[in-house]
Amino acid sequence: MIHVEHSEGARLTILGKTCRLCLVCEMLIAHDADIARLLVASGVAAESESPACLVRGTVAPRVWRAGLARGVTLEAVRASMADFKQYMRVEVTPGGWYREAETVRKP
Numbered sequence: 001m002i003h004v005e006h007s008e009g010a011r012l013t014i015l016g017k018t019c020r021l022c023l024v025c026e027m028l029i030a031h032d033a034d035i036a037r038l039l040v041a042s043g044v045a046a047e048s049e050s051p052a053c054l055v056r057g058t059v060a061p062r063v064w065r066a067g068l069a070r071g072v073t074l075e076a077v078r079a080s081m082a083d084f085k086q087y088m089r090v091e092v093t094p095g096g097w098y099r100e101a102e103t104v105r106k107p
């Protein structure tokens with residue numbers, strides 16, 4: 001379940017997206033660009049904007065499927081939703097050689 005900011009008001013949506021899972025860390029891994037692409041493709045976010053969104057948690061596939069036919073209530077979604085304990089944003093710098101001026105400065 002994803003909370004999406006929108007110029008016409010914030011929205012909640014459920015994407016039928018699976019993510020990679022790190023069993024060691026018990027962490028779900030999703031790429032920002034993949035989620036943004038799905039939000040635009042599903043019409044939840046406008047094509048021109050890079051959607052500001054927050055993934056709130058996961059829901060059972062049967063709830064997502066019921067949502068496709070608009071046969072699910074917010075209460076049913078809340079009841080089946082698993083919240084996340086913690087959020088982490090990971091930035092990746094591609095490997096390789098950089099000149100000194102090109103090195104990434106840490107804040």
Ligand SMILES: [Zn+2]
Binds near residue numbers: 023
């Ligand atoms: Zn891990």
